[in-house]
Amino acid sequence: MMDKLDSLAGLVHTPLFGILLTLASYRFALWVYGRSNSLPLFHPFLVASIPVIIVLPLVGVDYEEYRDQTTLISFLLGPATVALAWPLYRQLHTVRSVLTPILIATVLGAFISAAIAVGLAWWLGAPAEVVGSLAPKSITTPIAVEVVQSTGGFVSLAAGAVAITGIVGALAAGPIFRLLKVTDHRIKGFALGLVAHAIGTARAFEYGEKAGAFAGLALGLCGLVTAMALPWLWPWVAQYL
Amino acid sequence: MIDGLLILLFFQFLGEVVIRLTGIPLPASVVGMVLLLLALLLNVPFSQRVAPAAGALIKHISLLIFPLGVGIVLQWHRYEDYALALGVAVVLGTLLSLVLVTLMLKKLLGGKHGESAGGRHDG
Numbered sequence: 001m002m003d004k005l006d007s008l009a010g011l012v013h014t015p016l017f018g019i020l021l022t023l024a025s026y027r028f029a030l031w032v033y034g035r036s037n038s039l040p041l042f043h044p045f046l047v048a049s050i051p052v053i054i055v056l057p058l059v060g061v062d063y064e065e066y067r068d069q070t071t072l073i074s075f076l077l078g079p080a081t082v083a084l085a086w087p088l089y090r091q092l093h094t095v096r097s098v099l100t101p102i103l104i105a106t107v108l109g110a111f112i113s114a115a116i117a118v119g120l121a122w123w124l125g126a127p128a129e130v131v132g133s134l135a136p137k138s139i140t141t142p143i144a145v146e147v148v149q150s151t152g153g154f155v156s157l158a159a160g161a162v163a164i165t166g167i168v169g170a171l172a173a174g175p176i177f178r179l180l181k182v183t184d185h186r187i188k189g190f191a192l193g194l195v196a197h198a199i200g201t202a203r204a205f206e207y208g209e210k211a212g213a214f215a216g217l218a219l220g221l222c223g224l225v226t227a228m229a230l231p232w233l234w235p236w237v238a239q240y241l
Numbered sequence: 242m243i244d245g246l247l248i249l250l251f252f253q254f255l256g257e258v259v260i261r262l263t264g265i266p267l268p269a270s271v272v273g274m275v276l277l278l279l280a281l282l283l284n285v286p287f288s289q290r291v292a293p294a295a296g297a298l299i300k301h302i303s304l305l306i307f308p309l310g311v312g313i314v315l316q317w318h319r320y321e322d323y324a325l326a327l328g329v330a331v332v333l334g335t336l337l338s339l340v341l342v343t344l345m346l347k348k349l350l351g352g353k354h355g356e357s358a359g360g361r362h363d364g
Binding site for chain 1: 246249250252253256266267268269270271273274275277278281282291292294295296298299301302303304305306307308309310311312313314315316319320323325326327329330331332333334335336337338339340341342343344345346347349350351
């Protein structure tokens with residue numbers, strides 16, 4: 001009898017358990033998100049984390065083991081990053097007429113977002129690895145977790161910082177656009193996609209198709225520009241940290 | 242779906258090959274993304290078949306990411322000393338970026354093509 005109980009308890013140390021827990025938590029989060037009418041505060045990233053954070057300590061699985069259990073899921077981040085070429089390709093057509101200012105805006109905007117995050121964290125005394133984790137916080141997560149390896153940051157911290165950035169950006173966008181008297185939907189969309197990546201893009205679609213398309217474009221371009229620039233620039237930045 | 246997955250993995254692999262040959266410090270998947278974008282823009286045969294798989298992966302990107310994010314809470318002892326710096330950089334930094342980026346866009350895009358007015362209603 002004890003043998004059977006032991007082998008049952010051992011189940012929590014298999015990939016099957018980790019993946020089942022992950023998928024079930026995500027399914028639950030999708031349901032909550034739908035129920036909340038897609039409120040940024042109830043974004044699946046946050047809600048799906050809660051059951052996992054509660055269950056893992058209860059069954060005695062630590063975070064390293066859980067990461068090993070779910071390598072099958074994180075492996076898909078690679079192809080998901082490659083996949084971003086598709087929406088980027090689709091949206092490049094819609095903005096051909098303003099392509100030059102958009103490219104300039106992307107480079108400047110990507111620089112502003114990264115520099116502010118790095119500057120603030122450094123000023124408040126965070127160590128180099130923490131500062132490095134925040135540098136890619138405005139870009140879409142699959143790219144951010146790749147880039148953070150070249151800045152010597154923590155993957156977990158980067159993923160969390162990216163998610164919170166998206167949520168804060170999506171929540172603050174309405175008031176900020178009112179304050180700055182922005183009426184142009186292209187600007188609303190582009191700013192949201194640039195600063196708040198995928199979560200901001202979802203918010204932008206609430207302003208309409210055009211805002212959504214500009215947000216999707218900004219998300220893709222900003223991720224691309226940051227991923228291309230940061231690995232080269234970072235060694236130079238890091239010597240001042 | 243299988244075609245799309247095949248295309249995505251192929252381009253990721255291609256990115257890996259390019260990085261190993263050239264030694265450039267970029268993530269392989271980002272290089273793969275650029276190569277796929279070029280293939281699409283050049284109308285390479287079959288490249289459009291990436292759509293279903295690409296759409297599915299992007300739609301459920303949160304599922305792929307949040308297992309990494311839970312590490313923040315489960316390994317909080319690593320980060321608690323810098324909680325203030327983190328909070329300020331992430332929350333205040335995001336608000337600041339959003340304001341600056343919006344102002345910059347107003348300068349760059351504002352008034353162009355006669356669409357600056359919000360009178361148009363799309364949505």
